[in-house]
Amino acid sequence: IQELKTTDELKTFIDKNIYPIIKEYIKNEPEHKQQQLQVGCNKSASGIKENGRIEARRSRAEIPTDQELSGLLNPYIRTLASKLGDILKEQKSTRYTGNHLQGKLLSKNAYKVMIPDTTRIFSIKNTPNIPDYTITFLLDESNSMGGKKHYDTYISAFLLQEVCKKLKFKINNVLFDNLVRTEPLSAYRTIRGGGTNDLLAFQHIKPILNLTEQNIVFVLTDGVGRNPTEITSELIRKGVIIVGVGIGLREQEVEQLKAHYVNSISVPDTEALPQVMINQLSSLIHR
Numbered sequence: 001i002q003e004l005k006t007t008d009e010l011k012t013f014i015d016k017n018i019y020p021i022i023k024e025y026i027k028n029e030p031e032h033k034q035q036q037l038q039v040g041c042n043k044s045a046s047g048i049k050e051n052g053r054i055e056a057r058r059s060r061a062e063i064p065t066d067q068e069l070s071g072l073l074n075p076y077i078r079t080l081a082s083k084l085g086d087i088l089k090e091q092k093s094t095r096y097t098g099n100h101l102q103g104k105l106l107s108k109n110a111y112k113v114m115i116p117d118t119t120r121i122f123s124i125k126n127t128p129n130i131p132d133y134t135i136t137f138l139l140d141e142s143n144s145m146g147g148k149k150h151y152d153t154y155i156s157a158f159l160l161q162e163v164c165k166k167l168k169f170k171i172n173n174v175l176f177d178n179l180v181r182t183e184p185l186s187a188y189r190t191i192r193g194g195g196t197n198d199l200l201a202f203q204h205i206k207p208i209l210n211l212t213e214q215n216i217v218f219v220l221t222d223g224v225g226r227n228p229t230e231i232t233s234e235l236i237r238k239g240v241i242i243v244g245v246g247i248g249l250r251e252q253e254v255e256q257l258k259a260h261y262v263n264s265i266s267v268p269d270t271e272a273l274p275q276v277m278i279n280q281l282s283s284l285i286h287r
Contacts, residue, residue: 007072063154063189073159080278081166084285088167132213133285135164136172138201140221141191143177149247153220154188156273160218160281161185172208176201196225198260206231215240216284218277222247224256232261241284247273 004010064072137157145153157173164171175181177194180201198219209215217240224244232242244261246254254266265280267273 077162081163134170134213134215136217138219141175142196143193152273156277180204199226199228202228202231217242219244224260
């Protein structure tokens with residue numbers, strides 16, 4: 001089982017090798033329990049397709065519970081967190097501080113060795129254990145984000161946030177339409193359905209971003225509203241990385257997205273959104 005790469009391969013393996021062993025036991029269960037078992041199998045098997053894409057349930061685009069998502073996505077969450085963790089270990093800033101009895105030689109203080117009673121000419125290494133990244137998600141909850149777009153956006157945000165939790169990153173969730181609210185991701189299971197005011201979202205987060213930390217802002221939207229470039233340009237100058245992620249945009253809307261966000265990605269196939277977000281986060285952390 002550990003060698004299998006996708007849920008489909010796992011299901012095929014179970015059907016071929018395990019089901020023949022247990023089918024007689026299932027037949028002996030009461031009929032209502034057999035139905036419950038069958039429903040449970042159907043739910044768990046509908047989540048992930050080849051290449052790690054997430055698939056909406058065919059009956060309706062009902063978002064799985066967070067517990068179901070955690071089980072379906074756990075291999076991807078663990079793999080990505082491990083990969084990014086390795087990158088961060090390599091990229092950690094190493095600082096040497098102070099005058100100590102041993103450590104790295106402070107060459108500018110080397111002359112002190114000739115001065116009587118001077119023994120402190122070394123510094124010690126200070127490597128932070130917890131990365132100081134803050135990831136902020138601006139999640140569009142306008143009316144046009146309903147259905148499949150909303151489904152894939154929620155799953156993508158869930159996937160990245162679980163990875164960020166494992167890496168001990170700080171996370172901000174800001175939901176916006178004509179109004180703005182700071183909420184846990186679970187609040188995004190339902191959307192209010194107003195307009196798209198991304199300018200208001202940036203006005204909201206500007207005073208709450210800690211600019212002494214490394215900030216990455218993802219804007220997940222299916223369109224652009226009021227132009228936020230004045231604020232985003234200011235934040236970029238202060239070191240904030242901002243990425244506009246366009247979901248299911250038409251050609252004209254793709255150009256608008258590029259005009260609003262220097263770093264932008266257009267994802268016409270929303271099922272590919274989780275993998276696109278993984279690749280983008282990996283790229284940003286590595287850089």
